[in-house]
Amino acid sequence: MTPSAKRDWLVPVGLLMLSAIPVIAGASRAAQLAGGATVTPDNARFFASPAPVLVHIVGVTLYSLLGAFQFHRGFRGRRPGWHRVAGRLLAVCGLASALSGLWMTLFYARPPGDGELLTGFRLVFGAAMAGCIVLGVAAIRRRDVARHRAWMARGYAIGMGAGTQVLTQLPVMLLIGQPSEFVRAMLMLAGWVINVVVVEWVLRRRTARPARTRRTGEHADVLAGR
Template identity: 55%
Template sequence: MTSATASRSRPHARTRWLVPAALIFLSLVPIIAGTVRLADLSGGQVTPENARFFDSPVPVLIHIPTVTVYLVLGAFQFVPSLRRGQRGRPSWHKIAGRILAPLGLLAALSGLWMAVFYDLPPLDGTLLLILRLVFGSAMVAFIVLGFIAVRRRNYVRHSEWMSRAYAIGIAQGTIVVVTIPWVVLVGPVTELSRALLIGASWVLSLAVAEFFIHRRAHGSARRPHPSIQPA
């Protein structure tokens, strides 16, 4: 490798870690919120805001740890170098995927359970409940479709479905990005605006995922086949 090639590869090596770093940074919001919730539960002090969790603690005790690991570990699935394994040994990407799929299902299913069976907190109305059911069910469906695709060795479709599932999970962090400008420019949220902002967060996350899915597919289509590459 020449010095010019090495100098070009070093910035690229640094840049490829920006995506997981940004995703982990975005994950800090739901992770911190979940940690505070677990601290409340361990403290044993019941308030009107957390009484529903004390009445049925198992779903939230499943949801918070699974979401935390899913978001942090899943961020590294977007590093291309981690997808490549050595001969006869599975890649880090494949090993992590075997952990992430069941964790994602547990996170989504426990979230759906809480949405249906927990009492609605203040500012959470019927519209937000419907949106949670729609996007939570979509996350489950995407993970299942991703699992089916990888079993069929369709790795492109597998990557696409899993990216969409992760986009729904990370939207809990996107809510802050969407909500802060609203609060600054408009004012406090209402039941309707809160539902619309959270719904917009899911849509925005999925739109970003679709953009990168399309760009990756377009780039692969333009890349010449190895058999016809110039010498």
């Protein structure tokens, strides 16, 4: 494998690692529901209405794992058919994940440690994720590839917030134990914000790169007297 090919795998592998904990947690929850685990105050809402959480688990799992490969340039370039088929599935899974998350936030009993502030954050980012996916699909239907990639990347970044939230919460829990409702809400917010900031930084770099290339070419033309 060439150095360039290895670099192309850095982002997909990193995203797969980031999604590992939420995917494992979702699989564990699904196994509990299928295996008839003991009902506790923490999981009673899932047993009372299992369909939304199962839709959410399947949607998130496919969206996070399959979506990671959409960031590999080789898959997009050498396998355009795969990219289109996977993209359609990702749009469905992403919307299923976002909408089921909104449903659970609105209609499930609020779990311990989740206050009104965190509920508001969940509603805002769940709606934003769904909106990004809809805008991404609308853009590609107009053949606007640049905006399609940007909106889909934003939606994926929000969806991957669950992975980053593990990283924002774990050090605090190890140091001080279970955080308060306010601190937990801010740590969850930090996970979403970090992902959004990173994807916007990457998108701005990609937008600025062609402009720099054009300016360099124009400058070379001037020096050459063309």
